[in-house]
Amino acid sequence: MLAKAGGELTLASSIHDLARHLNISIGTVSRALNGRADVNADTRQRVLAAAKQLNYSPNQSGRSLRQGATRSIAFMLQPHPGDQQYGEPFFIPFLTGLQARLAEYDLDLMVVMGEPGQYQQERLRRVVETRRADAVVLANTRRKDDRIDYLSKAGFPFATLGRSQSGGDTYPSLDIDFERAGDEAVDRLVARGHRRIAAIRPSHDLNFGYLFLDGYRKALKRHGIEVDPGLIADGFINEAGGYQVTPRVMLSKDPPTAIIFNNDAMALGGCKALAEMGIRPGHDIAVIVIVDTPLCRYFSPALTAFRPSLEPMGRRLAEMLLASLPAFAGPEGTRIIREVWPLELIARDSD
Amino acid sequence: MLAKAGGELTLASSIHDLARHLNISIGTVSRALNGRADVNADTRQRVLAAAKQLNYSPNQSGRSLRQGATRSIAFMLQPHPGDQQYGEPFFIPFLTGLQARLAEYDLDLMVVMGEPGQYQQERLRRVVETRRADAVVLANTRRKDDRIDYLSKAGFPFATLGRSQSGGDTYPSLDIDFERAGDEAVDRLVARGHRRIAAIRPSHDLNFGYLFLDGYRKALKRHGIEVDPGLIADGFINEAGGYQVTPRVMLSKDPPTAIIFNNDAMALGGCKALAEMGIRPGHDIAVIVIVDTPLCRYFSPALTAFRPSLEPMGRRLAEMLLASLPAFAGPEGTRIIREVWPLELIARDSD
DNA sequence: TGTGTTCTCGTAAACGTTTACGGGAAAACG
DNA sequence: CGTTTTCCCGTAAACGTTTACGAGAACACA
Numbered sequence: 001m002l003a004k005a006g007g008e009l010t011l012a013s014s015i016h017d018l019a020r021h022l023n024i025s026i027g028t029v030s031r032a033l034n035g036r037a038d039v040n041a042d043t044r045q046r047v048l049a050a051a052k053q054l055n056y057s058p059n060q061s062g063r064s065l066r067q068g069a070t071r072s073i074a075f076m077l078q079p080h081p082g083d084q085q086y087g088e089p090f091f092i093p094f095l096t097g098l099q100a101r102l103a104e105y106d107l108d109l110m111v112v113m114g115e116p117g118q119y120q121q122e123r124l125r126r127v128v129e130t131r132r133a134d135a136v137v138l139a140n141t142r143r144k145d146d147r148i149d150y151l152s153k154a155g156f157p158f159a160t161l162g163r164s165q166s167g168g169d170t171y172p173s174l175d176i177d178f179e180r181a182g183d184e185a186v187d188r189l190v191a192r193g194h195r196r197i198a199a200i201r202p203s204h205d206l207n208f209g210y211l212f213l214d215g216y217r218k219a220l221k222r223h224g225i226e227v228d229p230g231l232i233a234d235g236f237i238n239e240a241g242g243y244q245v246t247p248r249v250m251l252s253k254d255p256p257t258a259i260i261f262n263n264d265a266m267a268l269g270g271c272k273a274l275a276e277m278g279i280r281p282g283h284d285i286a287v288i289v290i291v292d293t294p295l296c297r298y299f300s301p302a303l304t305a306f307r308p309s310l311e312p313m314g315r316r317l318a319e320m321l322l323a324s325l326p327a328f329a330g331p332e333g334t335r336i337i338r339e340v341w342p343l344e345l346i347a348r349d350s351d
Numbered sequence: 352m353l354a355k356a357g358g359e360l361t362l363a364s365s366i367h368d369l370a371r372h373l374n375i376s377i378g379t380v381s382r383a384l385n386g387r388a389d390v391n392a393d394t395r396q397r398v399l400a401a402a403k404q405l406n407y408s409p410n411q412s413g414r415s416l417r418q419g420a421t422r423s424i425a426f427m428l429q430p431h432p433g434d435q436q437y438g439e440p441f442f443i444p445f446l447t448g449l450q451a452r453l454a455e456y457d458l459d460l461m462v463v464m465g466e467p468g469q470y471q472q473e474r475l476r477r478v479v480e481t482r483r484a485d486a487v488v489l490a491n492t493r494r495k496d497d498r499i500d501y502l503s504k505a506g507f508p509f510a511t512l513g514r515s516q517s518g519g520d521t522y523p524s525l526d527i528d529f530e531r532a533g534d535e536a537v538d539r540l541v542a543r544g545h546r547r548i549a550a551i552r553p554s555h556d557l558n559f560g561y562l563f564l565d566g567y568r569k570a571l572k573r574h575g576i577e578v579d580p581g582l583i584a585d586g587f588i589n590e591a592g593g594y595q596v597t598p599r600v601m602l603s604k605d606p607p608t609a610i611i612f613n614n615d616a617m618a619l620g621g622c623k624a625l626a627e628m629g630i631r632p633g634h635d636i637a638v639i640v641i642v643d644t645p646l647c648r649y650f651s652p653a654l655t656a657f658r659p660s661l662e663p664m665g666r667r668l669a670e671m672l673l674a675s676l677p678a679f680a681g682p683e684g685t686r687i688i689r690e691v692w693p694l695e696l697i698a699r700d701s702d
Numbered sequence: 703t704g705t706g707t708t709c710t711c712g713t714a715a716a717c718g719t720t721t722a723c724g725g726g727a728a729a730a731c732g
Numbered sequence: 733c734g735t736t737t738t739c740c741c742g743t744a745a746a747c748g749t750t751t752a753c754g755a756g757a758a759c760a761c762a
Contacts, residue, residue, distance in 0.1 A: 012482060014748060025712045030750060040710060057480035061421060062748030064412035065717045072461070079447060089440040089645075096430060099464045103474070108483060110423070111462045113450045123454070129408035131363060132459060268649065294440075298619065300651030365718055376742045381720060391740060413718030416747045 013056045022050055033058070069327065072108035073318075074133035076147065078120050078140045079113060080204075080237050089293050090310065091139070094161070097314025098137065105322060107134075121146055128156050135321055137161065141173075143207045159321040161313070164207055169336060172320040174313060177340045178208045178262075178290065181306045182215025184345065185260045185288045190223050192351070194258040194286060197225075198249045200270060201262035202237035209234065212262045212290060231256050235266065242269030250277060258286035258351065264293045267303060286351035290343075297348070304351040306343035313341060364405045373401050384409070420678065423459035424669075425484035427498065429471050429491045430464060431555075431588050440644050441661065442490070445512070448665025449488065456673060458485075472497055479507050486672055488512065492524075494558045510672040512664070515558055520687060523671040525664060528691045529559045529613075529641065532657045533566030535696065536611045536639045541574050543702070545609040545637060548576075549600045551621060552613035553588035560585060563613045563641060582607050586617065593620030601628060609637035609702065615644045618654060637702035641694075648699070655702040657694035664692060 019026040024043070031039045032047035050056075064070045075098065077091060099109045110133055114120040124147055127133050134157065138147055141162035148166040151158045159172040182199070189197050199216045201209040213232070220227050230252040235245035242265065249256060250273075261267035267289045271281055281287040282301040289296050292305035320337040322328040329335065366384075370377040375394070382390045383398035401407075415421045426449065428442060450460045461484055465471040475498055478484050485508065489498055492513035499517040502509045510523040533550070540548050550567045552560035564583070571578050581603040586596035593616065600607060601624075612618035618640045622632055632638040633652040640647050643656035671688040673679040680686065 012480070015750095016748080026749085027713075027751080028711055031711085034750080036751090038710060043710080055480070057477070059416075059748050060481045060483045061412055061415035061419075062717095063750080065410075065416045065719085065747085066749045066751085068412075068717070070412060079443075088443060092430075092439060092442060095462065096464050099462060100466065103463075109462050111446065111450060111460050112454075113447050115451065126408070129363070129406070130411045132411045295645055295649050298646050298651075299649045366720095367718080377719085378721075378743075379741055382741085385720080387721095389740060394740080410718050413747095414720080416717085416749085417719045417721085419747070 012059065013054045014059065015056070018047070018050055018054060018056050021054065022046060069134050070132060071106060072110050072133050073102055073135050073137060073321070074110045074112055074127045075137045076112045076114070076120060076124060076127075076139065079115075080140070089295075090291070093310040094139075094314040097311035097316075098318050099314070101315040101318035105328065121150065124150065128154060134327075135159070135325060137317065137321065141207055142205045143210060144205060157321070157325055159317055159324065161317060162207060163211070163340075169338065172317070172324050172336055173338050174317040174320060175211075175340050176208070176291070176308050177342050178211035179215035179218070181290050181343045182212040182260065182262075183219040184215075185290065185306070186216055186219035186223070188345070189258045189260075189286055189288065189351065190219075190225070192286065194256075195225055196228075196231065196254060196256040196258070198231040198233070198256035198259040199262070200242065200245055200249065200259060200266060201232075201234050202241070202266065203234040204237060206237065209262055212260075216260065228252075228254075230254075237263055238265045239269035239272070242266030242271075243273045244269070246270035246273040247277065250274070250279070256285070258288070260288045260290065262290045264289050264291060264295055264303075264305070268295060268299065271299070271303075281350045288351050292343075292346055296346075299350075301350045302348035304348045305346050307346050308341065308343055316341075363410065364407045365410065366407070369398070369401055369405060369407050372405060373397060420485050421483060422457060423461050423484050424453055424486050424488060424672070425461045425463055425478045426488045427463045427465070427471060427475060427478075427490065430466075431491070440646075441642075444661040445490075445665040448662035448667075449669050450665070452666040452669035456679065472501065475501065479505060485678075486510070486676060488668065488672065492558055493556045494561060495556060508672070508676055510668055510675065512668060513558060514562070514691075520689065523668070523675050523687055524689050525668040525671060526562075526691050527559070527642070527659050528693050529562035530566035530569070532641050532694045533563040533611065533613075534570040535566075536641065536657070537567055537570035537574070539696070540609045540611070540637055540639065540702065541570075541576070543637065545607075546574075546576055547579075547582065547605060547607040547609070549582040549584070549607035549610040550613070551583075551593065551596055551600065551610060551617060552585050553592070553617065554585040555588060557588065560613055563611075567611065579603075579605070581605075588614055589616045590620035590623070593617030593622075594624045595620070597621035597624040598628065601625070601630070607636070609639070611639045611641065613641045615640055615642060615646055615654075615656070619646060619650065622650070622654075632701045639702050643694075643697055648697075650701075652701045653699035655699045656697050658697050659692065659694055667692075 015026050015029050019029045028039060029047050032044040102109055112123050114123050136151060136158040138158060138160040141160050141164040143165050145164045145166045148164050152167040152170055161174055163173055163175045186197060199213060201212055217227055231249060233245045233249050235241035261270055274281060279285050287303060289303050289305035292307035296303035296305040323335050323337055326334050366377050366380050370380045379390060380398050383395040453460055463474050463478060465474050487502060487509040489509060489511040492511050492515040494516050496515045496517045499515050503518040503521055512525055514524055514526045537548060550564060552563055568578055582600060584596045584600050586592035612621055625632060630636050638654060640654050640656035643658035647654035647656040674686050674688055677685050
């Protein structure tokens with residue numbers, strides 16, 4: 001306790017109080033509470049009853065120290081630099097799912113955010129070295145990710161939301177199928193008669209930008225359309241980035257009739273640029289967004305987009321992480337699971 | 352540690368290792384590291400150097416147990432029931448600020464969410480009773496809030512984002528000035544010639560709904576406009592709620608020429624209902640939203656709204672909480688600070 | 703009755719810290 | 733030189749658990 005609010009704090013009863021109250025040793029009390037076999041059934045009942053009566057709950061610090069496990073998982077979220085008035089709506093439902101599943105295992109969730117753009121490595125090291133968490137969940141994975149290198153070198157358990165080229169196949173990861181989304185987006189546009197299709201994605205070495213582009217290229221090839229480098233651009237992963245980079249693509253000698261944006265904020269900025277050029281999405285040009293957010297739905301025109309199931313993804317990643325921890329999955333069950341989830345196309349008015 | 356990843360785990364060096372390496376007692380090492388006065392300057396240097404060399408960081412579980420403080424703060428966020436595809440964009444920036452300031456004090460942030468609509472009390476009790484956190488931050492405060500009653504009765508330190516009628520003035524709280532926003536919204540509308548102004552707010556005993564209404568009523572009174580109960584309605588705090596309740600107000604004998612929505616999601620649903628009735632916000636009716644989100648900006652027409660500074664609010668609430676904790680503010684500095692922050696009006700196209 | 707087994711429990715160590723206490727050596731002072 | 737003070741450090745207890753170990757009692761079995 002940091003504060004002893006004027007003495008009115010209800011004393012936290014310890015296992016010693018319980019033992020004294022029952023005229024029993026603390027060892028027996030602990031065994032009774034933890035459901036061990038070598039305790040008399042009657043004794044166990046008495047202990048349980050007394051625990052309820054005295055409102056006893058085991059002190060987590062004591063347990064952590066003795067067992068060498070904190071029973072908490074750290075979630076590292078690095079906000080992208082840029083306009084942070086509201087941040088990414090992406091993560092609340094993901095966190096909800098992650099947290100819900102962890103709670104079922106009596107695990108706490110610690111959130112470490114770091115300043116936008118700041119080097120997150122120190123924060124991560126602190127968590128690992130001071131043993132503040134038993135495992136880590138990484139978000140915003142980059143193609144080459146220092147955090148992954150560090151964790152796998154240290155042998156510290158972790159899982160990632162998103163893929164990376166770092167660290168090999170030694171950790172669980174869950175990602176969206178950006179290749180397939182890119183592929184399907186092209187498919188859809190081609191079926192509607194487009195052949196000049198632009199792709200706008202974030203720079204920053206964010207891995208999903210590359211994955212998306214792979215799918216985009218693959219689909220073009222399948223349809224016998226040559227990839228035009230002039231139709232591919234990347235920019236800062238926010239509205240300003242989309243606003244800045246979209247005109248560059250539109251002003252090429254042979255402009256596109258469709259644009260796939262790999263990020264909702266960039267799409268919004270792009271549409272603003274288009275509007276200023278007198279180009280109307282849904283009329284003069286087709287626009288598809290790869291990861292849907294509520295903004296896509298309420299924008300005018302409503303943007304066709306691919307939607308993830310964030311909350312189930314959060315729950316699933318928790319399961320995958322737990323399955324890789326011997327303490328939960330059993331010694332033999334230390335399985336590294338990697339999954340890639342499809343997106344659902346939400347057809348709206350922009351394409 | 353839960354997992355010992357194949358033995359490659361870098362051994363966490365303890366203070367004993369450090370002491371042995373230096374031929375010094377652990378007491379001295381601890382004192383040196385913690386900057387106590389009674390340690391020779393030369394010894395301190397040697398300890399610090401060795402700590403860096405052996406990559407030593409104190410084990411947090413050990414510290415927590417000994418000091419009776421976990422150095423972590425729990426943030427309790429209860430999602431509103433309803434459409435949870437994306438949750439509330441409100442909280443990410445708030446969390447960012449809260450977390451950033453806490454990190455400066457070497458405090459961790461634990462996030463406890465609870466299922467939407469689920470009774471959050473048990474989760475809270477668990478945190479308190481097992482001493483998993485040193486203090487709690489509550490969000491989504493209700494007019495009468497069980498959690499506040501419980502915490503103040505237990506003498507457990509906490510602060511709230513949002514006001515409540517529970518618990519008296521014994522805890523720090525930070526809230527948005529909903530009264531003033533309601534007042535200003537009416538002011539603005541009256542200045543533009545409106546006299547039939549509706550107010551739509553959430554039910555659920557959420558406190559801010561009442562505060563908003565106070566400001567609304569006060570402003571009407573000031574302008575000599577009688578409050579018409581037929582123009583006041585409440586509904587579920589989501590899009591469906593707004594969609595459902597708005598027609599009820601519009602179909603009254605003497606319909607409003609303006610509506611103030613006390614929640615962005617409800618406003619969106621309300622606008623949908625209006626559209627279906629052939630009523631265009633910004634043309635046929637004026638619409639103002641009390642708490643701005645990105646959705647208001649991108650909606651068509653863009654919605655005039657009052658915007659909070661969420662990230663500074665997060666930082667500020669962390670400061671306020673810390674100031675109320677003797678361990679941080681010093682024994683005399685146990686001050687209970689309560690603040691109410693104004694909103695900034697963002698004029699757009701809907702009014 | 704003697705021996706082995708089972709059941710139940712108490713004892714004590716251990717996890718990694720911090721800190722109260724005391725003591726020895728050096729320094730200061732008379 | 734004796735006494736007091738200061739400086740620095742080691743010792744050990746304490747935080748609240750869990751758990752390895754062993755021991756006593758009850759019981760079974762021959």
